[in-house]
Amino acid sequence: MSSAAAAPSVVGVIGGGRMGAGIAQSFAAVGSRVVVVERDGATAAAALERIAAGLRQAAERGTLAGPSDLDVPERVIAVSSVAELPHDADLVVEAVPENAGLKAEVLAAAEDVVRDGCVLASNTSSLSVTELAAALRRPGRFLGMHFFNPVPVSALVELVLAPETDATALDAAVRWTHALGKEDVVVKDSPGFASSRLGLALGLEAIRMVEEGVADPEAIDKAMRLGYRHPMGPLRLTDVVGLDVRLAIAEHLRTTLGERFAPPRLLREKVARGELGRKTGQGFYRW
Known part of the structure; x- marks a missing residue:
């Protein structure tokens, strides 16, 4: 058919x-x-x-x-x-x-x-x-x-x-x-389902790594693309999804699943500055 x-x-x-x-x-x-x-x-x-x-x-x-x-x-x-x-x-x-x-x-x-x-x-x-x-x-x-x-x-x-x-x-x-x-x-039905829950956990941890100075966004994304064969790194994906969208999901999952989904300070700051990712031309990358 x-x-x-x-x-x-x-x-x-x-x-x-x-x-x-x-x-x-x-x-x-x-x-x-x-x-x-x-x-x-x-x-x-x-x-x-x-x-x-x-x-x-x-x-x-x-x-x-x-x-x-x-x-x-x-x-x-x-x-x-x-x-x-x-x-x-x-x-x-x-x-x-x-x-x-x-x-x-x-x-x-x-x-x-x-x-x-x-x-x-x-x-x-x-x-x-x-x-x-x-x-x-x-x-x-x-x-x-x-x-x-x-x-x-x-x-x-x-x-x-x-x-x-x-x-x-x-x-x-x-x-x-x-x-x-x-x-x-x-x-x-479960908070974050399967995809958002797992994808957000990875994305939030990547943001924390940037916040802590572990590595820059390009290095973190490259590690996941080449080391784990992800088609797109978690920070570039966050830019594509929208930092405001990720923040809203994190807030929801924090309420339902606990503090492990607490949004990093850097995510809040970028959203407050209007750095929402691809749709605004600036997130963790310049578009």
Whole structure:
């Protein structure tokens, strides 16, 4: 079966930032019709431009599967309200900022719009999907679909199960993950899941090493790339993810798992100065 044949027909993505745009691009590229929700016309237009730019880059690299690059942008539209999500959506992925109240609010609003069989998913990298599920009338159709940045070229989707997630929702999420050409890992809901918990532990320790003068960022990253065959060192990865995002996850895991996830002073200082990584041009590296 081709990727396009296995993909969901209609996908809603709530949030058109870097992650949401990447998710929308990935589904559009394998044949899904995609509706992106942003808060107003200006941000919706910016989201569409991110998606179009990503598709052009994929076409230039020769990695665009399924429909031609000229057809794909026609499959993506942007709206300014969750109420405008298509009723016939097969999947709605929430990709708004890591705020539990905001995520629960938009997921509950989406549930009021879509058909009963639609799978709802959160792209959260660390928040409890069990708590998010509590905001829904049909929690069995909900799970975490944790995509990785940059979404179009990342190989993994971490599927996170709440206690009430039913087998039908999980089976669909696995099938759609494979339709995107990605691999899945299935984990039970736990603070930080598997990927964020382990990745953050390594990243925080690398920041502490810089703070203590053990080595500079380039040396630490080179040691992990060449010594442990990591494709990217933990400090460069922190820049890609965003230092503010890493700080928020660290604060959450400190609350739930203890002081071993306490954010280093250097991380707090860089975020306070606006040195958030690649998106601001300066983090542990200059971009």
